[in-house]
Amino acid sequence: MDFYYSLAQIIGFHTLLGLSAYIVLQTGQVSLAQAGFFAIGAYVAGMLTVLAGWHLVPAMLVAGLGAALMACLVGFPALRVRGLMLVIATLAFGEAVRLFFFNFDYQIAKGEVKIGPLGGEGFRQIRWFPENGWTSLEVMLFVWTVVALVAGALWWNDRSRFGAVLRAVGEDEVAAQSVGINLTAVKVTAMTIGGFIAGLGGAIYAHYTTHIEHLNFNVLLATFAIAYPILGGLRSVFGTIVAAIFVQGFLVEGLRFLGDWRNLLFGALIVLAMNLRPHGLIDAATARRLARLFSREQWRGEQRRA
């Protein structure tokens, strides 16, 4: 059973990573920096619980805020470039973060041993969960509570005007400007929120795995981050959740017996999905059809109330 709890935890922080890219992608920005924000969250939270002896929850919040601050700072220059140039710029940032942690030493002595991040060796001893006697099940429930809170907030945001503004910017920047939307403000806000969510995910990841090192936060992770929302569709957070479950639960774990062929199949499936469902598994039309299916009257009523 522990295997499944552990898998659910993995899917949990991958979902957070996907959701962090989801809100950025809604504004039409393809960001490969999410793995970098995830790394910042992981290291900050790890250092706070291990070195400063904090409780996990405040450590996670600070980790999220730290990643958000970084995302905001990166957002201003990076979001002035578009399309492929933005992909390159954010990729470079992600790699810079990884290389920073590759060179980052900050160890303090605790009794006999020295603890803390040690460059390429990584950061071991992030054992807040076992030290406080959490069982696998409890950790899983905790992880998914965070996922539910974040997903719920984004789900609600999708229904708010700000959510529609995000999508409007993603649809047509010129038209968005002409109806009075400040592009920079909207994009940087989305990036900052995305950074916060990635930071939370990274904090959870660090405490799940107990040992982090720079190689965990490579380009592959950044690709996963944008793959979930692209695969799932940008109309609903459920698409991202389903995609994370599908990729981590089925493609990565379920197809483990295929060995190296698994990666080939993963690539092929992305290509297939982009051809068959160019706007994601759950695109705008599907999302509306689903909504109508579930509650035709309620949906209409909601729109009318609006």
Add this chain to the structure above:
Amino acid sequence: MLEVRGLSKHFGGVRAVDGIDFSIRPGEVFGLIGPNGSGKSTTVNLVCGLYQPTAGEILFEGKDIAPVPTHRRLSLGLARTFQNIRLFANLTVWENLWMAENAPSHRAETRFLKRWIGGRSDARERITKALEFSGLAHRADDLAGSLAFGEQRRLELARALAAKPRLLLLDEPAAGMNAEEIAQLDERIRALQQQGYTILLIEHHMELVMAVTDRVCVLNFGRKIAEGTPAEVQADPAVREAYLGTAQ
């Protein structure tokens, strides 16, 4: 209302707009016409801020608006439609209008959080009215991309109007319309003028321009070649030459 002085926009060596002047009086429908490539759309893009002018001034209600970023010009009272319709295709008709409610002119009405959470109910009445005026009320919940061409044009106009502008820039609103739709557009423009809007109409369709405008400015190769009432402009030999070529 709007005064353009010595306005120029050069793209490299191409002088898309080359030192034009015109001024629009409050309450009039001002036509901007000219053959293809004469600089009409560039002029609109300069006025609404998508391009920065190479030289010259754009004064709106006596104020130079060159340093005002595009997204703030809406709150000054400048709204536009596009030659090739630019709706948010994957947003609903309702949401498209909701976006224009983002204008800072509406911001004073409610506090930020209230707008974020309950902005819909505040904007409800205005949007419903705009939808009824455009005859799109029954399609409020449909995606904008699924509308017919004429409906999309009407929605785009409604979106521009949702921001309560004082000057409306219509960039070739009749493009792709049939005779019946153009007749409707003619009526609509007159109705808007009655309601007190000042309109800058960029158009290819001469009948429409001659019918609804008070004054017309004719551009050719980025320069102004004539200005006056529709009748004066039609009689101008330079205009005939630009449109029909020189009689040999």
